Amino acid sequence: MVDLADTLVVDYDIVDVLHTLVERCADILDATDAGILLPDPYGDLEVIASTSERSQLISLLQVRADEGPCVDAYESGELVTVESIAATFARWPKFATDAAELDYLSMHAIPMKLRGQTIGSLNLFRDATGPLHPDDAIAARALADVATISILQERTLRQAQIAQEQLQHALNSRVVIEQAKGVLSHSENIDMTEAFNRMRARARTTGARLSDVAEKIISQAQNRQP
Amino acid sequence: MVTIEAGHVDGAEPPRSNALHAGFLARLPVDGASVSMVTVAGNQSTVSSSDALATRLEQLQYDLGEGPHYRALELQKPVLVPDVEAADHSVWPMFGHAVVDTDAKALFSFPMRIGAATVGVVDLYRLSPGLLSDRDVAQATALAGAAAGRAAAYAAADADGDGRHDSALVGGTRRHVHQATGMIAVQLDTSVTDAFARLRGYAYVVGRSVDDIARDVVAQTLDFTEPTG
The missing domain is CATH 1.10.10 (Arc Repressor Mutant, subunit A)
Incomplete structure (x- = not known):
């Protein structure tokens, strides 16, 4: 858990974090494989991290089939525990068939939740039948929470970085545009509105950005002097 | 599809600026706050101010180009002045001279960071002298980090817009x-x-x-x- 906690406070690669997390999950919870599903921008669940290609395969299959415990946990927001996959053939025929081919006998799907919203699911696959021990259920819940926090932090940081880039551009452009309005208004003896309109007209006819036109006006004013 | 709100990026209505300082006033033992964003080029936009004194303190430092606000930007660390009258003002002599004439008795400036970049400063004041506890400093630092994305998005939208948010209380992009x-x-x-x-x-x-x-x-x-x- 320490290496997981460490990754939360510095810049990190979210996929790498989640891969570490599913590997820990499999170790701690005695699962053959573990995987995390998150919705893509279109709302379709996709595998973001898994311990092996084997669980990746089944997850992808069940998502394509739109059935199975992983989808149920995500959609219901409730823990879905399958003590015997073989016994679910009637309910989820495609899932049960694919799982049996891969030698999974039981599985448990833990919804990843934040304040009542489900953002994904953590899925444990085992090669033995049986229930999820209550202690394991608590540990699984805690690991699902770590995954949730990691994902939210990464999203928040990414959005904040986009906002920061927008700030750099918008504020620097604004300052240059206002300075250029001042230059034009004084040198051409026109008001600020007219100065802005002339700059905008120049930008449109030359296809240049307004801030580039503004930069040019300022540097030309400076270069006029000897 | 669940969307987690993490701040305004584009499209949606930008947050109301007065929400940006509110969290600091609610959770810290301070009497006023202002929030200013800066670019790497040094351009500044003040996006939120709780009252006339917060605005005055921001303006004083802008006019003089020195003070705890600029020191926090320079050091990229919190700058704490628990007692304005007893403080050593040698790093901001002109501001030190001016600030003793205001009602502010303690000043605290916290850099706002996004990842490794400092994108703004939260300037807090108190009407009575006194230290912020370690817990308050940690709280203010966390709040400054949490507000940084929203504040940057607000300032970007404000700079892109027609400037109607510039007002007597909030300096805006000046x-x-x-x-x-x-x-x-x-x-x-x-x-x-x-x-x-x-x-x-x-x-x-x-x-x-x-x-x-x-x-x-x-x-x-x-x-x-x-x-x-």
């Missing part, structure tokens, strides 16, 4: 100051950097704010071509 800077650059045949330095210096000499002087320049009641003083 459009009139940049317009005046451009005009003075022509009047003095100099760079905009030098023109702004002249504007700031003149404001200091005559004992008025840069905002006031800039408005006079834009209104053409003050011209730097003439000898001033």
